[in-house]
Amino acid sequence: MARYEPSQSEALWQKAWADAEVFRARRDESKRKYYVLEMFPYPSGRIHMGHVRNYTMGDVVARTKIAQGYSVLHPMGWDAFGMPAENAAMERGGHPKTWTYGNIADMKAQMRPLGLSIDWTREFATCDPEYYGQQQAMFIDMMAAGLVYRKNAVVNWDPVDMTVLANEQVIDGRGWRSGAMVERRELTQWFFKISDYSEELLTALDGLKDWPEKVRIMQANWIGQSRGLQFAFETKGAPQGFERLEVYTTRPDTLMGASFAAISPDHPLARALEAGNPAVAAFVAECRRIGTSEEALEKAEKRGLDTGITVRHPLDQAWELPVYIANFILMDYGTGAIFGCPAHDARDFEFATKYGLSIHSVFVPEGEIDAPLTEAFVPPKSETVHYVRRFAGESVQSGENGVETAIAYCEGHGIGKGVTNYRLRDWGISRQRYWGCPIPVVHCATCGVVPEAKANLPVRLPDDVSFDQPGNPLDRHPTWRDCACPKCGAPARRETDTMDTFVDSSWYYARFTAPHAATPTVAEDVGYWMNVDQYIGGIEHAILHLLYSRFFARAMHKTGHLPAKAIEPFNALFTQGMVTHEIYLTRDAAGRPVYHLPEDVEGGQLKASGEAVEVIPSAKMSKSKKNVVDPVNIIERFGADTARWFILSDSPPERDVEWTAAGAEAAFKFLNRVWLIAERVAEMPVSDAGPGDMDLMRAVHRAIADVTFAIENFAFNKAIAKIYELANTLSRSAASAAAMKVALRAMAQLMSPMVPHLAEEIWHAMGGAGLVVTAPWPEADPALLVEDEVTLPIQINGKRRAEITVPKDMPASEVEKLVLADETVARALAGQPPKKLIVVPGRIVNVVH
RNA sequence: GCGGGCGUGGCGGAAUGGUAGACGCAUGGGACUUAAAAUCCCUCGGGCGCAAGCCCAUGCCGGUUCGAGUCCGGCCGCCCGCACCA
Numbered sequence: 001m002a003r004y005e006p007s008q009s010e011a012l013w014q015k016a017w018a019d020a021e022v023f024r025a026r027r028d029e030s031k032r033k034y035y036v037l038e039m040f041p042y043p044s045g046r047i048h049m050g051h052v053r054n055y056t057m058g059d060v061v062a063r064t065k066i067a068q069g070y071s072v073l074h075p076m077g078w079d080a081f082g083m084p085a086e087n088a089a090m091e092r093g094g095h096p097k098t099w100t101y102g103n104i105a106d107m108k109a110q111m112r113p114l115g116l117s118i119d120w121t122r123e124f125a126t127c128d129p130e131y132y133g134q135q136q137a138m139f140i141d142m143m144a145a146g147l148v149y150r151k152n153a154v155v156n157w158d159p160v161d162m163t164v165l166a167n168e169q170v171i172d173g174r175g176w177r178s179g180a181m182v183e184r185r186e187l188t189q190w191f192f193k194i195s196d197y198s199e200e201l202l203t204a205l206d207g208l209k210d211w212p213e214k215v216r217i218m219q220a221n222w223i224g225q226s227r228g229l230q231f232a233f234e235t236k237g238a239p240q241g242f243e244r245l246e247v248y249t250t251r252p253d254t255l256m257g258a259s260f261a262a263i264s265p266d267h268p269l270a271r272a273l274e275a276g277n278p279a280v281a282a283f284v285a286e287c288r289r290i291g292t293s294e295e296a297l298e299k300a301e302k303r304g305l306d307t308g309i310t311v312r313h314p315l316d317q318a319w320e321l322p323v324y325i326a327n328f329i330l331m332d333y334g335t336g337a338i339f340g341c342p343a344h345d346a347r348d349f350e351f352a353t354k355y356g357l358s359i360h361s362v363f364v365p366e367g368e369i370d371a372p373l374t375e376a377f378v379p380p381k382s383e384t385v386h387y388v389r390r391f392a393g394e395s396v397q398s399g400e401n402g403v404e405t406a407i408a409y410c411e412g413h414g415i416g417k418g419v420t421n422y423r424l425r426d427w428g429i430s431r432q433r434y435w436g437c438p439i440p441v442v443h444c445a446t447c448g449v450v451p452e453a454k455a456n457l458p459v460r461l462p463d464d465v466s467f468d469q470p471g472n473p474l475d476r477h478p479t480w481r482d483c484a485c486p487k488c489g490a491p492a493r494r495e496t497d498t499m500d501t502f503v504d505s506s507w508y509y510a511r512f513t514a515p516h517a518a519t520p521t522v523a524e525d526v527g528y529w530m531n532v533d534q535y536i537g538g539i540e541h542a543i544l545h546l547l548y549s550r551f552f553a554r555a556m557h558k559t560g561h562l563p564a565k566a567i568e569p570f571n572a573l574f575t576q577g578m579v580t581h582e583i584y585l586t587r588d589a590a591g592r593p594v595y596h597l598p599e600d601v602e603g604g605q606l607k608a609s610g611e612a613v614e615v616i617p618s619a620k621m622s623k624s625k626k627n628v629v630d631p632v633n634i635i636e637r638f639g640a641d642t643a644r645w646f647i648l649s650d651s652p653p654e655r656d657v658e659w660t661a662a663g664a665e666a667a668f669k670f671l672n673r674v675w676l677i678a679e680r681v682a683e684m685p686v687s688d689a690g691p692g693d694m695d696l697m698r699a700v701h702r703a704i705a706d707v708t709f710a711i712e713n714f715a716f717n718k719a720i721a722k723i724y725e726l727a728n729t730l731s732r733s734a735a736s737a738a739a740m741k742v743a744l745r746a747m748a749q750l751m752s753p754m755v756p757h758l759a760e761e762i763w764h765a766m767g768g769a770g771l772v773v774t775a776p777w778p779e780a781d782p783a784l785l786v787e788d789e790v791t792l793p794i795q796i797n798g799k800r801r802a803e804i805t806v807p808k809d810m811p812a813s814e815v816e817k818l819v820l821a822d823e824t825v826a827r828a829l830a831g832q833p834p835k836k837l838i839v840v841p842g843r844i845v846n847v848v849h
Numbered sequence: 850g851c852g853g854g855c856g857u858g859g860c861g862g863a864a865u866g867g868u869a870g871a872c873g874c875a876u877g878g879g880a881c882u883u884a885a886a887a888u889c890c891c892u893c894g895g896g897c898g899c900a901a902g903c904c905c906a907u908g909c910c911g912g913u914u915c916g917a918g919u920c921c922g923g924c925c926g927c928c929c930g931c932a933c934c935a
Contacts, residue, residue, distance in 0.1 A: 044935095079935070155933075218929095294932075295930090302850095332932095501934090539928095542929080577928095619928095649861090662874060718863075721862090721863075721871065724872050795916070800868045803868075837915095838867090843867050844916085
């Protein structure tokens with residue numbers, strides 16, 4: 001063996017794997033399959049450490065499963081549609097297509113040196129017509145299945161650029177480029193009926209045992225099932241057609257605490273009033289400037305306008321409540337109208353205080369009396385309270401009971417009905433943009449809205465478009481819109497909306513099973529490969545991407561593109577943390593921060609000038625703060641194995657990991673050390689079995705058991721710690737050459753998922769047969785794992801005071817005798833019997849006195 | 850604002866409710882070297898003590914328990930998401 005030079009050897013091993021086609025996924029009915037998938041990247045043009053972390057984790061899983069004899073599918077593709085390509089075209093000229101495919105080529109070139117176990121023959125980009133054409137075919141099937149419809153919905157409208165803005169393009173209520181105040185505008189848009197599956201998507205979460213609990217909770221809250229009462233107020237003074245006002249409430253038990261009714265600025269009644277009332281029109285217009293995001297609405301100051309209309313309280317005809325238009329009422333939730341009970345809702349309290357509305361408690365804590373409130377009293381619904389303004393049920397009961405008895409009472413008296421509502425809204429997929437999958441629909445003067453004929457798919461994006469002006473190039477293209485109606489043949493116009501890019505990423509996992517098929521999926525392939533056994537990605541996708549994918553899998557099943565077993569497409573989910581780095585900055589003359597790349601800083605100073613830098617604690621790597629480390633540079637300097645080893649070693653995978661130069665160097669040093677151990681062993685003279693052989697074998701088998709367990713539980717940092725221990729044992733061992741070689745081969749195997757190139761090198765040097773990547777995963781011999789003795793700490797009153805070593809299976813009664821005979825214990829007890837003696841076999845002893 | 854998560858030495862972290870700090874980094878000491886680098890060995894939470902040992906310590910405040918970093922309640926700080934960023 002020569003020096004450890006990864007730049008030489010890594011490429012050679014990658015070629016060996018490619019030549020042997022070891023990562024080619026094959027449908028082999030005789031083997032168990034394993035499908036591991038990392039969330040595919042957006043082709044920005046550069047890979048970053050977050051990608052390295054994500055794909056290395058997937059690679060560890062994939063390589064372990066290959067060694068364990070599975071037929072493994074580990075694909076990679078590109079989430080290639082989206083706004084950045086259009087922005088690039090606007091800023092720098094060029095075409096989104098050229099930009100995107102160029103980026104893909106660049107990123108792929110940066111990824112390949114990592115030595116990932118990817119089957120590149122399955123690669124595709126979502127902007128390939130071959131892919132989005134199949135997506136259009138499924139859209140048409142979903143239309144036929146009743147899962148698609150059109151309705152009006154509001155968008156952010158930039159009145160200067162005359163274009164629709166994404167939420168992230170609205171900054172403080174203004175368009176990001178024009179700076180104009182953004183307006184809300186209604187457009188007819190395409191929707192998927194995800195709400196058909198609200199209950200199903202909620203209840204099925206219980207079956208996702210291998211998903212993080214937090215993701216299931218977030219999804220459940222997002223779906224937001226609620227039980228409540230829907231009823232109608234009779235109105236007084238409302239325009240014709242608004243004699244009744246439907247409201248929905250989850251707290252009908254607080255009806256007697258009502259002090260106002262409120263409607264959304266987008267409510268039909270508000271619109272009706274707007275026409276004839278300038279004050280209403282002005283207020284509503286102001287509300288519409290807040291923007292469309294729920295975050296913006298919630299953060300905005302709560303404001304309302306008294307419409308002058310009143311409603312009768314359903315339980316007391318003489319009781320009238322004012323009707324407000326309020327900026328925090330969402331038209332999309334419930335009926336877009338509510339009644340306010342300030343005593344038991346924080347937002348209503350704030351509102352009532354502001355507008356001088358009455359505040360009456362409906363219930364008080366048990367044992368307390370009714371008194372004026374300084375803030376809303378909102379106990380958990382499960383808590384028992386004393387109802388002081390009650391119309392149904394017991395006077396002392398839980399909120400839950402209160403709600404149910406109130407619903408029963410109202411239903412019995414003809415006031416509304418109990419309903420189950422969901423917060424989840426239908427999925428609006430229309431985008432007024434070019435770089436997305438065209439919605440395959442035609443507008444015909446006689447036939448109306450008609451799906452394109454499947455024979456005409458894909459509906460391709462035209463190449464001859466310009467981005468010199470804002471707005472949708474498809475809309476202003478001279479000829480692209482012109483087509484023939486697929487139904488009657490008359491001249492017709494194409495839909496110019498394209499699809500939300502979340503649609504693209506909602507089924508790519510299924511497409512990987514047959515990436516180039518002439519149908520969206522192939523029954524044999526999805527039958528064999530689905531489901532994804534392990535999905536890995538960022539926690540930022542906990543709700544939308546994963547929920548849309550779960551819906552889409554169901555829609556694909558309904559339209560015959562996925563088997564029933566695949567309606568939950570991801571068996572196990574792992575959400576990894578971010579990669580962070582310290583931030584380095586100096587100040588310019590005006591005191592503004594000037595950021596510096598880590599590679600330009602050494603020892604707290606700029607390399608170039610020696611100027612001292614300020615160091616800000618680690619944050620997510622971002623270009624704007626320049627706290628980025630380019631994986632390409634790291635690989636050039638240390639090799640891919642060092643990058644992979646370090647990114648896995650320093651933090652638990654679900655937490656953020658801080659990239660540090662010292663850590664990367666330490667990783668490199670360790671790999672060197674392993675290399676040197678191997679070199680020494682390779683040169684050891686052959687000898688008979690030595691006295692240290694047995695101890696070494698015990699350590700090896702302990703490591704096999706621990707590392708395997710750690711990998712299977714996504715504790716890669718702990719797997720690496722165990723490998724460090726084994727390396728320490730190995731370098732101190734006095735075992736024979738033969739035993740050392742066996743141990744090193746095992747260590748190479750255990751290391752191979754993380755540092756596959758070095759592992760091949762060592763495996764080869766230690767006389768391993770073939771490639772380590774395909775060598776069967778080692779199994780721990782249980783006989784070598786058993787310990788004969790255990791050391792038990794002895795606590796006295798919960799504090800560790802002594803310890804005893806006893807045979808592993810000594811009965812508790814025997815242990816007790818030994819403990820009581822212990823000098824420290826005897827001294828502490830001073831002749832008294834212990835109050836309590838707790839023996840946890842194999843773990844601990846606690847003497848209480 | 851709402852929903853979810855996280856918080857342990859100088860640093861990254863380890864710890865089925867059972868010895869807090871595995872493993873690694875940094876620091877300090879030593880070996881090797883003319884010297885340095887590399888490598889190897891030892892030390893390494895804080896305080897008191899000659900020592901045996903004792904006390905304090907897992908963001909803060911309380912609670913449950915023989916025993917709490919771990920479970921429960923309340924705060925503080927940071928991070929993720931909020932439906933047109935991907």
